[in-house]
Amino acid sequence: MAVLDQNLNQAALTQLARREHYTFFGLTLPYLVLVGAMIIIPIGWLFFLSFVGRDGSFSFENYERMINSKAYIRIFLTTFKISILTTFFCALLGYPLAYFMSQISRKWANICMIGVLIPFWTSLLVRTYAWLVLLQKKGLVNSVAVDLGLISEPIKFVHNTSGTLIGMVHIMLPFLILPLYANMRAIDPHCVKAASSLGATPTRAFWTVFFPLSIPGLLAGLLIVFVLCLGFYVTPAVLGGGKVIMAAMKISSNIELYFSWGAASALGVVLLVVTMLILFIASKLVSLDQFGQRS
Amino acid sequence: MADSSLNISINDVTKTYGDFHALKDVSLEVTSGEFLTLLGPSGSGKTTLLMVLAGFTSPDYGSVKFGDEEVILKPPHLRGIGMVFQNYALFPHMNVVENVGYPQKLRGISKEDTRESVENALATVKLDGLGHRRVDELSGGQRQRVALARAIVFQPKILLMDEPLSALDKKLREEMQIELRQLHDSLNMTTVYVTHDQKEALTMSDRIAVINDGQLMQLGTPNEIYRRPNNAFIADFIGESSSLPATVKNGIASIGSAKLKGAQKLEKDGNFLLVIRPEKLFIATKKSRDANHFEGVVEDSIFQGESQLMVIKLDPQNYGEQSLRLRLPNGSAQDDELPGIGEKVTLGLKVADSYFVEAANGGA
Amino acid sequence: MGFLDKNVSDTQIKLRNRLWLYFLSAIILFLLIVPSLVVIPMSFSSSQYLEFPPKEWSFRWYENYFFSWKVENGFNDWMAATRTSLLVAVLTIFVATPIGTLAAYGLTNSTSRLRAALFPIMISPMMVPIILVAIGLFYFYVQFKMVNSILGLVLGHSLVAMPLVLIIVMSALKNYDMNQEKVARSLGASRPRAFVEITLPQIKFSLISASLISFLTSFDEIIISLFVSGGDNSTITRSMFLALRDQIDPTIAAISTILIIISSGLLIISQLLSSKSK
Numbered sequence: 001m002a003v004l005d006q007n008l009n010q011a012a013l014t015q016l017a018r019r020e021h022y023t024f025f026g027l028t029l030p031y032l033v034l035v036g037a038m039i040i041i042p043i044g045w046l047f048f049l050s051f052v053g054r055d056g057s058f059s060f061e062n063y064e065r066m067i068n069s070k071a072y073i074r075i076f077l078t079t080f081k082i083s084i085l086t087t088f089f090c091a092l093l094g095y096p097l098a099y100f101m102s103q104i105s106r107k108w109a110n111i112c113m114i115g116v117l118i119p120f121w122t123s124l125l126v127r128t129y130a131w132l133v134l135l136q137k138k139g140l141v142n143s144v145a146v147d148l149g150l151i152s153e154p155i156k157f158v159h160n161t162s163g164t165l166i167g168m169v170h171i172m173l174p175f176l177i178l179p180l181y182a183n184m185r186a187i188d189p190h191c192v193k194a195a196s197s198l199g200a201t202p203t204r205a206f207w208t209v210f211f212p213l214s215i216p217g218l219l220a221g222l223l224i225v226f227v228l229c230l231g232f233y234v235t236p237a238v239l240g241g242g243k244v245i246m247a248a249m250k251i252s253s254n255i256e257l258y259f260s261w262g263a264a265s266a267l268g269v270v271l272l273v274v275t276m277l278i279l280f281i282a283s284k285l286v287s288l289d290q291f292g293q294r295s
Numbered sequence: 296m297a298d299s300s301l302n303i304s305i306n307d308v309t310k311t312y313g314d315f316h317a318l319k320d321v322s323l324e325v326t327s328g329e330f331l332t333l334l335g336p337s338g339s340g341k342t343t344l345l346m347v348l349a350g351f352t353s354p355d356y357g358s359v360k361f362g363d364e365e366v367i368l369k370p371p372h373l374r375g376i377g378m379v380f381q382n383y384a385l386f387p388h389m390n391v392v393e394n395v396g397y398p399q400k401l402r403g404i405s406k407e408d409t410r411e412s413v414e415n416a417l418a419t420v421k422l423d424g425l426g427h428r429r430v431d432e433l434s435g436g437q438r439q440r441v442a443l444a445r446a447i448v449f450q451p452k453i454l455l456m457d458e459p460l461s462a463l464d465k466k467l468r469e470e471m472q473i474e475l476r477q478l479h480d481s482l483n484m485t486t487v488y489v490t491h492d493q494k495e496a497l498t499m500s501d502r503i504a505v506i507n508d509g510q511l512m513q514l515g516t517p518n519e520i521y522r523r524p525n526n527a528f529i530a531d532f533i534g535e536s537s538s539l540p541a542t543v544k545n546g547i548a549s550i551g552s553a554k555l556k557g558a559q560k561l562e563k564d565g566n567f568l569l570v571i572r573p574e575k576l577f578i579a580t581k582k583s584r585d586a587n588h589f590e591g592v593v594e595d596s597i598f599q600g601e602s603q604l605m606v607i608k609l610d611p612q613n614y615g616e617q618s619l620r621l622r623l624p625n626g627s628a629q630d631d632e633l634p635g636i637g638e639k640v641t642l643g644l645k646v647a648d649s650y651f652v653e654a655a656n657g658g659a
Numbered sequence: 660m661g662f663l664d665k666n667v668s669d670t671q672i673k674l675r676n677r678l679w680l681y682f683l684s685a686i687i688l689f690l691l692i693v694p695s696l697v698v699i700p701m702s703f704s705s706s707q708y709l710e711f712p713p714k715e716w717s718f719r720w721y722e723n724y725f726f727s728w729k730v731e732n733g734f735n736d737w738m739a740a741t742r743t744s745l746l747v748a749v750l751t752i753f754v755a756t757p758i759g760t761l762a763a764y765g766l767t768n769s770t771s772r773l774r775a776a777l778f779p780i781m782i783s784p785m786m787v788p789i790i791l792v793a794i795g796l797f798y799f800y801v802q803f804k805m806v807n808s809i810l811g812l813v814l815g816h817s818l819v820a821m822p823l824v825l826i827i828v829m830s831a832l833k834n835y836d837m838n839q840e841k842v843a844r845s846l847g848a849s850r851p852r853a854f855v856e857i858t859l860p861q862i863k864f865s866l867i868s869a870s871l872i873s874f875l876t877s878f879d880e881i882i883i884s885l886f887v888s889g890g891d892n893s894t895i896t897r898s899m900f901l902a903l904r905d906q907i908d909p910t911i912a913a914i915s916t917i918l919i920i921i922s923s924g925l926l927i928i929s930q931l932l933s934s935k936s937k
Contacts, residue, residue, distance in 0.1 A: 007356035008307050009367050016353055016368060025773065027765030030758045031781060031821060038818050039783055042795030049798075093687050100684035103668055114930065115688045121922040122695050123879045125899045126915040130694045132903070133701055133912075140697060140712070170694060173687075192668075202672050231788025234881055238903050248790040255794055255886075268791045275788055351841055371844040372853075378845035384838040388860045398846040445846065455845075 043272070050265035062266035072250075072267075079247045082161070082236065083229035086168045090225050093169070094176040095218065101177075102184035113181075120174040128238045131167040132158060135239075159241025167239040172228060176221035183217020184210075223282045227275050247271050300485045301362040301452040302327040308347055308357030310340075310509075317343045318354065319509045325487060330479050332488045332496040335506035336532065341489045342457055344506065348487060349455055350374050361453060372401075377446035377484075381458045383438045385430045391417070391441050392426040398449040416448040419478065436467050443475075447482060454479070454486045460495065472498050493533045497521065505529050523559075527652050530570040537619045538568040540654060548651060551613040555587045556646045566654040571644060573604070573622035578634070579643030586643040593634050594618060601625060603633065607642060695919060702912035720913035727910075737910065740895040744878050747812045747894065751877035752870045754817040759824025760866065764854065766825075767832045782822040789882050792818065797886040807889045815887050816877035823876060824869040831865035832858075864932050871929050875922065 053059035066072045097116075101109045119127060134140045135157035142154035157163045187210065195205040233248035240246075247267060254264035303325040310318040318340045325331045333341040346352035348359060350371035359367045366374050386394050395416055399409040417423055420440040425433070433441065439459060446454060460468045460475075476499045479486050490496055496503050497517040505512040505520060513525040524530040530538065541550045544564050548555045555569065582588055590613065595606040605621045621642060623633070634640045663675040702720055704713030727737040762781065766774050784792060796815050797806065805811040835858065843853035859866070884894040895914070902908045 007309070008358045009365075010356035012368055013353050013356060020353075021769070021773075024765045024769040028762040028777060028781070031762035031825070032777070034758065034814070034818060034821070035781060035783060038796060038799070038814060039787060039792060040780075042799040043787065043791060045798060046791065046795050093690075096680060097684050097687045100680050112684070112688060114926070115692050117926055117930075118923060119691050119695055121875065121926045123896070123915070123918050123922065124881060125879075125896060125903065125911075126698060126918050127695050129899075129903055129911055129915055130697050132907070134694060134697055138708075143712070170691070173691060202668065227786075227788075231790055233790055234900065238900075248788065251790055251794060252885075255797070261798070264794060268788075268794065271788050272791055275786070279786060349841075349845055351844075370849070371841070372847050372849050374845075376845060378842065380838050380842060382836065382838060384836060384842040386839060386843075386857055397843070397848075401847040401852075445842075449847070 046265040047269055049261050050269045052262050054260070054262065062262045065263065066266060066270065075245050075247055075250050078245060079230060082164060082168065082244070082246060083226050085165055086172055086229050087222055087226045089165070089169045090172050090176040091218065091222060094173050094180060094221065098177050098180040098184055098217075099214075101181055102187075109181075109185075116174050116177050119170065120178075124171065124234055127171055128167055128235045131163065131170065131239060135163050135166065158239055159243055161240075161244055163239040163241075164236045164244045167235045168229060168232065171235060172225045175224045175228060179220040179224065180214065180217040183220070184214050187213045219282065219285065223278065227278060230275060231271060299452065300328045300483055303348065303453065303485060303487070304358070304360040305344075305348070306358040306360075308344065308354045308359065310343055310347065310352060310354045316509045318347070321357075321506075321509070321511050323504055323511055323514055325485055326501075327485055328483055329501040330476065330486045330488065330499060332490060332500040332503045333506055334490060334493060334496040334503050334532075335512075336491055339507045340509040341491075341506045343509075345455055345457055345487060345489050348453075349376060349378055375451055375453070377449070377451035377454045379439075379442045379446050379454075379456045379459045381461055383442040383459075383462075385438055385441055385445075387430045390427055390429050391422070391433070394430070394441055395445045395448050398445065402449060412448050413444075416444040419447065419482075420444045421474075435463055436471070439463065439471065443478070447478075447484070452484060454482075454484045456486065456488045458490050461490070461492070468495075475499065497533070505532070507532075523650060524570060524652055527568050527570075527654055530568070530650075530652050535573050535620065535622070537571045537573065539571065539614065539617055539619075541567050541569050541651065543567050543651070551615070553613055555649060558647050558650050561651060563653070567651045568654050570650050570652055571619060572648065573620045574602075574624075575648040576619065576621040576642050576644055578621075578623075579641045582641075583643070585647075586645050587649050589614070589619060589642045589644070591619065591640060591642065593636050593638050593640055596633065596636060598625075605633075607640060698912045698915040699919070701909065702916040704909065704912070707909065708907075720910045723910045724913045724917075737895065737898060737914065739891070740893050740898040743809070743812075743888070743892050744895040747809060747816060748874045748877040750809070750813045751816045751820055752873045754813055755820040755824050755873040755877075756866065756870050758817070759821045759869065760828050762821075763825050763828035763832060764858075767829055768837075781825055784818050785822045789819070793883045793886045796883060800887060806887060807892050809892055811887050812884060812892065812894065813877075815883040816880050817873075819880060819883065820873040820876040823872050827865050827869045827872065828862065831862045835862060867932055868929055871925055875925060879922075 050062055051058055051060065053061045097112075101112050104112075132139075136142070137154045137156070139157075141157065142151075145151045146154060157166070191209050191213065192205050195209045196202070200208065231248050232246060233252065236244050236246045237249050237252075240249075248271070251264045251267050251271070254260050254267065305324070306322045308318050308321045309316075321340075321344060333344060335341045343352060347354050347357075350366070350369060354367070357367065358365060361374070386397070389397070392413055395413045396409050399412060404412070413426070414423070417426060420443050422437065422440050422444065425437065430438065430441075439462075442459070456475075460471050463471060472495055488496075488499065497520075500517055502514060502516055503520050504514045507528055513520060513529055515523075520529065521534055524533060527538065530536055539550055541548045541555065542565070543549075543561045546561050548557050548561060548567065548569070550569070557569075561567075579586065579588055589607075589609055591607040591609040593605060594608040595604075597604045597606075601624065603623045603625055605623065607619045607621060609617045609619060619642060663673065663678075666673060668677070700713060703716045703718070705715040705717035705719060706713060724737045727739075766777065766781075779786075792815075796811070796818075800806045800808070800811050839857050839861075840850075840853045843857045844850060848856065879896065880894075881896045881900055884897045885900060888894050888897055899911055899914060902911055
């Protein structure tokens with residue numbers, strides 16, 4: 001075989017491969033352009049804006065104000081408190097339901113799933129309004145409780161933390177159940193059977209085999225719920241009645257009422273950074289977890 | 296059906312994925328009208344080579360010519376090939392006639408001519424009358440035939456097949472092997488067929504190209520490959536065989552202290568393997584000059600229907616810990632006199648059947 | 660009872676011992692579904708004030724909604740807002756679905772390096788807190804005089820819908836046998852032709868699902884609409900939210916009832932579709 005200076009057709013083939021690569025990239029281009037123009041640029045802009053002081057020059061004053069102001073500290077605390085509590089209650093209510101759904105036949109599980117999906121597909125406003133109706137002084141909950149003699153006077157459920165929490169748990173619950181259920185369904189039933197055959201009581205088999213295997217789904221659900229809670233606006237705004245102020249509401253009022261873009265952007269940046277941090281940590285956790293699960 | 300088929304020239308085709316070499320400088324010539332099988336284990340590169348021929352994989356460099364025309368830069372839909380995939384890939388949203396007629400529709404053939412060619416194609420694969428069935432109403436064997444009909448309806452000059460029979464059960468597969476071969480003969484196409492089943496390759500092919508580790512190991516007729524494998528891998532992969540390690544010095548092969556005569560001239564010195572086909576061994580009643588002999592004890596004797604498989608443990612002093620497998624057709628004269636388990640026996644292997652290959656140590 | 664002695668788990672727990680789980684799950688499911696339903700009787704209450712259960716019944720809030728364009732003081736033109744929301748939602752289907760589908764096809768067929776790098780960027784609208792997206796868009800639109808425009812709304816809603824389309828179509832393509840496109844190409848179809856004639860018909864249920872999700876996401880979208888729409892082009896969600904926050908107009912109950920019916924209907928359709936495609 002004669003020795004060639006250049007391999008047969010190599011230049012042309014390399015060009016062909018490159019063109020193919022670009023074609024596929026090109027298909028994703030409209031999407032990327034839209035996301036780039038409408039998320040990356042505006043948020044980059046906001047990031048920049050957060051460093052612009054009231055007089056229009058570069059400054060850290062927006063961030064300084066946040067650290068020093070009692071109001072802002074309270075807002076951060078409230079935001080975290082509500083998010084953590086919501087996440088906790090979602091886990092408490094959602095885990096048993098997801099577990100139940102994963103243990104019954106597929107047919108019945110799908111029927112239950114419709115029950116989970118109906119609120120999910122119902123408008124956020126409708127659900128929030130429904131709780132407003134149910135929880136207020138002359139609402140259903142109070143009327144029934146008074147009629148049954150459980151309480152003598154209506155309890156204040158709305159325009160405070162309890163109302164907000166109830167509403168948010170109701171809205172966030174499907175977000176926890178969906179990934180958790182998917183995970184649980186995928187758990188190999190033979191693992192639990194094996195534990196049983198080896199002598200574990202049903203309770204022990206659950207805690208030592210099933211529960212650990214369900215953790216990735218649980219974590220995914222907790223994560224989604226927590227992150228959504230951090231940035232949540234509608235429900236706290238309506239059910240909190242101005243008494244429960246979360247970060248998103250402050251951002252909005254900064255703009256709508258005070259036109260202080262600097263302050264709003266700074267708070268927004270903080271929210272973004274916290275969100276990204278949590279997602280990042282979780283992504284590391286999840287990849288490690290899945291490694292342990294494959295066997 | 297085709298007025299003339301084309302030969303295929305493959306030159307120096309190389310494909311790497313990062314560090315992994317899927318194909319290394321593969322060159323081979325497929326004669327016009329022949330049935331060539333690319334045979335190799337999973338991951339050997341045989342399917343990659345087929346995909347290069349089809350145009351779905353572009354090599355890093357190399358040349359593929361159909362006849363005189365260089366096609367390496369041509370996209371698949373302009374290469375004029377027919378292709379059958381392992382899972383048939385029939386279009387579920389079309390019925391049989393629409394599936395088979397699709398290539399004609401692409402070529403702008405009139406409805407009348409399409410109908411005729413589809414009918415012919417279906418008749419050729421023995422599926423007349425099933426035209427209006429939907430894909431999910433067909434059995435595995437029927438789907439296979441539809442995939443075939445679709446690939447030949449436009450009379451391509453080259454037909455490529457990627458393990459088309461692997462999803463069928465044994466009996467159907469063996470029937471289809473013969474049918475496919477007959478189809479090839481009647482259609483006068485050049486067929487390149489990929490399989491990992493060596494028996495299938497031996498049954499169907501004009502020539503076999505054994506591929507392993509992205510390289511062409513040997514190209515030859517089934518007979519050549521079977522009886523004269525180039526190396527230990529091929530000897531092991533094709534057909535049943537036992538192999539005994541031997542050393543060659545000055546043209547003479549020896550195992551332990553025993554000297555053996557080889558079928559071929561042994562020009563190199565070094566470590567070799569004596570490749571022994573089970574059906575070539577016989578039980579020797581007397582020593583003769585045109586055979587090599589091995590002493591041992593019967594370890595096992597298994598009835599396998601049409602043949603008897605015997606496992607003979609060789610004398611450890613001479614040969615080390617080695618066993619040979621011997622296959623005798625049932626019904627031969629030696630039936631009643633077969634030595635039982637534990638009995639001493641002398642095996643013979645004709646010199647003409649004593650074939651040596653280089654032992655694979657340090658090499659590829 | 661034999662029924663209660665049935666084994667219901669892999670660890671051979673009897674139904675009788677698990678009844679607590681069944682009851683608990685039933686309660687949780689009840690609490691998930693029923694609260695939303697309370698708006699239905701509310702919508703037929705004749706009272707101006709929120710009181711439950713309603714003392715008198717009437718259709719006045721439905722009239723208020725459907726004939727809102729007749730009101731001279733134009734306090735809340737619900738019909739106009741509904742029209743806006745519908746228009747924007749339909750337009751969102753035609754923006755989000757094609758762009759998302761093409762991107763899904765591109766990503767699925769490319770090498771892993773590209774995919775790993777691009778995917779996080781592409782689902783970023785779901786990851787970034789929506790309030791930020793909303794104010795970012797608002798600021799951006801102010802510069803380009805796109806506030807209160809249909810275009811602005813469609814683009815904003817598409818942004819939120821596209822990651823969902825991407826995920827749905829990518830998952831459909833993952834389950835789809837790409838060999839069919841390869842076969843079509845070997846038979847003489849160019850790549851685009853093979854995609855349109857062979858692949859698209861087979862993922863059509865996912866495309867319909869993706870379209871439905873785009874529609875619903877846009878129609879239900881609150882926060883971006885809150886900032887970015889207004890005046891003539893206010894969406895129904897914006898109007899509803901403002902009414903909720905500022906003063907409780909029971910017309911919201913009527914609108915909510917209608918919304919529940921629509922979204923349940925769409926849910927049933929999509930469940931039927933997904934079971935049909937299996």
